[in-house]
Amino acid sequence: MSSEWQNGFLDRLQQHTKWDSWTLYKMNYEITKMQLIPDFTELQAPKYLPQLQPLAHQVEAAETVINRMNGKAILADEVGLGKTIEAGLILKEYLLRGLVKRALILAPASLINQWIEELTMKFHIPATAYKKNVQIERHDVLIMSMDTAKKSPHRERIYAQDYDIIIIDEAHRLKNHKTQVYDFVQGLKKKFCLLLTATPIQNDILEIFYLISLLKPGHLGNYEAFQATFSTNEHADFLKDLVNQVMVRNRRDDTGIEWTSRRVQIVPVQFTEAEREVYDMLSTLEITEPFLRMTLQKEMCSSKEATALTLTKMLDAGVQVEALLNKVMALDVNAKAEKAVEIIEQAKDKVILFTEYRASQLYLQWYLHTKGITSVLFNGKFNKSKRDYMKQLFRDRAQVLIATEAGGEGINLQFCHHVINYDLPWNPMKLEQRIGRVHRLGQEHDVHIYNLAIVNTIEERILERLHTKIDVFEQVIGDLDAILTNLKGAGNHAFTANSSVFTSILSGE
Amino acid sequence: MHSQQIHQYLRQFFLESNCAILQDTIDYLTVQLTGEIDKKIMNRPFYWQYIEATNSEPAPATITCITNPAENSIGGVKVHFGSPILHRIFHATRELGSYVQLYETVDDSLGQIILTPWLAINYKVSYCCDCTKETLYSLGINLLTGVMKENFQDSIAIRDLDIEPADHIFHVQPIIKPLRGVERLNAAIQAIIAQEDHKWADEAWRRWQRDQRVLDYFYEDIEEKPEHYVLEKKALAERYTAKIKVDIVNGGVFYLL
Incomplete structure (x- = not known):
């Protein structure tokens, strides 16, 4: 007293x-x-935020984190369900209750301004962006990029502070324990801690181990125990229970909001004879690095332009691939591009096409042009104003947007509802991020997704791997909305599935 | 707190703090602030530093507080529960409403009246671990007899009280000195808290021990515990240590019938 x-x-x-x-x-x-806080559990923040009107699943998430998880949690809602709102509610609640005085928020540089705006406008929490000359001890709520924070002298300056809560956006960047940023976050005291990511597992089950070990070391045991227990699928249910003790994940279907459905299909494509011949030659090419062969195979499934680029580099490095290169350059038909045009013409609507390769991107723009189809290019590395400009061009002038990268936090394109995955990535979460550009709050139409895959090539293996990874994700984290369909089940016919069909295929029902 | 309550609150606050109300409609209030209130609620320390440093004539702000959330046609600051300006006005209320000395006003037809001195203190008790709860206690002590009462504020809020005693009123001087009264009430609130059920603290302790075991398991085979272990252990202690905080909201001396 x-x-x-x-x-x-x-x-x-x-x-x-x-x-x-x-x-x-x-x-x-x-x-x-x-203003009294009459009991330990009931959320106070909504009373103080009459303008906010959070959705039911967001309030529930905040309650769960505070009451059941004691303020340490992974917020893993699917893309576009408002993880930032949930984090804001939790932060506000702790500030109101006096349990948090000082907060540190780590976010990708491109999202810092958005965080500041949301916290000040929606939550009345005065937040400051970190800059070199900011006196950090004077600011109670500080936002900075992970890339800045992990480096000297910023790292030491932050360690010298005493934060009550650490909030990390796009936390899947912490999946690898050998990185500097992981090490940095490990060195922070985490009285309360929120990790925000829609994709807590991207490739490997160990990613969730490292993420949770950062949040709550020991919750999944130590590394050896984890490996021994969970490296096989045998205890997947048990692991899922453990994960759910520290993770909140809302899916679109749980939100009570009417979502338009996803119509996902795998579109099998047959190589022309000439393409097949080249592909087979690439597959039997004498190279020491298996990874390089895989790259060539993948590129050949995309365009001869992409393939030629790599072959030219090999040639420059002294590898004898001249004959092969000539054969590649002589190809005159791209079967996959023809299929893409067919889909675009049938859609008679805006289409986003994703490719993995810059060379294919340029080729496709040229090819679409010869078919009288207008298009704009989009690249994840564009800055914000260029992104906005390309988005506007796409909306007002062009039928197709050809993108090389979803650009995780990129653009939102609810006015479009056709997505062609011209090339498939190895990582299913990348597909989910791509689809998330159009299938989000505000989309009024069913979303059509076309996954192109060339029969009897590496792309079939990619599909298999994608299925396996989705399986792991679903066993440990929970169901996923449809992002693929089953090529084997589909045979040579296009196959349409909604999420329930998809889930039942995967779970073998 | 709905918009009409806020409107009423603002009007009362500005009147009581001697700010001139220039306009008072159903949707908004326009007020000429005094220098004192400007400093407390406008959040512009640099302006006031400048005025004081240069010895200039201050120009306290005129503000329009819009209490109807649907009113968008006029300029001003929207005031709703949770908005920063209302928060600062609440804070100012706290500073300006902490201490009173009051005398009950009694109908003079009752003849010569004797008033008894009471000391009242309103306490806010906060119970904190990884979550919080607060309770308000209003205690009063009779400064003649030492008798104590709970819910004191409710029993006096409805009475007519004045800052000066009326002419026909005789008030007895305290036998127990007010400061001594404060000590007795402080002891009383401690005793009240000590008698409460503190299951919440036991539960927090259990959560703490459980998390501590999980942490120990993670570092089980490591002889020399790394810094991360120490850090996390400290974080657990900060999160779960049960604390009870007692704050005095306000208090005063009341001469009552």
Whole structure:
């Protein structure tokens, strides 16, 4: 109990200071009563944020994190369900309850301004972006990029502070324990901690181990115990239970919001004879690095331009591939590109096409042009104003957007509802991020997704791997919305599936 | 707190703190602030530093507080529960409503009246671990007899009280000195808290021990515990240590019938 009040009281008894007004005295008592936190569990923040109107699943997530997870959790909602709102609610709640005075938020550089805007406008939490000359001890809520934070001298400056809560956006960047950023976050004291990511597992089950070990070391055992217990699928259910003790994940279907459905199909493509011949030659090429062969195979499934680029580099490095290169350059038909055009013409609507290769991107723009189809290019490395400009061009002028990268936090294109995955990535979460550009709050149409895959090539293996990874994700994290369909089940016919069909295929029902 | 309550609250606050209300409609209030209130609620310390440093004539702000959330046609600051300016006004209320000395006003037809001195203190008690709860206690002590009462504020809020005693009123001087009264009430609140059920603290302790075991398991085979272990252990202690905080909201001397 502080004696501050007592001193003021004494002052007045000795007539050094005037007494206060009875009305203000009563008002003080009344507002104290009104702002009282009457119990341990009920959320107070919504009362203070009448303008916010959070969705039911967001409030529930905040309650779960505070009441059941004691303030340490992974927020893993699917893309576009408002993880930032959930984090804001939790932060606000702790600030109101006086349990947090100082907060550190780590986010990708491109999202810092958005965080500041949301916290100040929606949550009335004054937040500051970190810059070199910012006196960090003066700011209670500080936002900075992970890339800055992990480096000297910023790292040391942050370590010298005492934060009550650490919030990390796009936390899948912490999946690898050997990185500098992992090491940095490990060195932070985490009284309360929120990790935000839609994709807590991208490739490997160990990623969730490292993520959770950062949040709550020991929750999944130590490395050896984890490996021994969970490296096989045998205990997947048990692992899922453990993960769910520290993770909140809302899916679109759980939100009570009417979502348009996803119509996902795998579109098998047959190589022309000439393409097949080249592909087979690439597959039997004498090279020492298997990885390089895989790259060539993947590129050949995309375009001769992409393949030629790599072959030219090999040639420059002294590898004898001249004859092969000539054969590649002589190809005159790209079967996959023809298929893409067919889909675009049938759609008679805006289409986003994703390719893995810059060379294919340029080729496709040229090819679409010869077919009288307008297109704009999009690249994940564009800055914000260029992105906005390309988005506007796409909306107003062009039928097709040809993108090389979803650019995780990139653009939102709800006005479009056809997505062609011209090339397939190895990582299913990349597909999910791509689809998430169009299938999000505000989309009014069913979303059509076409996954192109060339029969009897490496792309079939990629599909298999994608299925396996989706399996792991679903066993440990929970169901995923449809992002693929089953090539084997589909045979040579295009196959349409909605999420329930998809899930049942994967779970073998 | 709905918009009409806020409107009423603001009006009362500005009147009580001697700010001139220039306009008062159903949707908004326009107020000429005094220098004192400007400093407390406008959040512009640099302006006031400048005025004081240069010895200039201050120009306290005129503000329009819009209490109807649907009103968008006029300029001003939207005031709703949770908005930063209301938060600062609440804070100012706290500073300006902490200490009173009051005398009950009694109908003079009752003849010569004797008023008894009471000391009242309103306490806010916060119970904190990884979550929090707060309770308000209003205690009063009779400064003649030492008798104590709970829910004191509710029993006096409805009475007519004035800052000066009326002419026909005789008030007895305290036998127990007010400062001594403060000590007795402080002891009383401690005793009240000590008698409460502190299951919440036991539960926090259990959560702490459980998390500590998980942590120990992670570093089980490591002889020399790394810094991360120490750090996490400290974080657990900060998160789960049960604390009870007692704050005085306000208090005063009341001469009552």
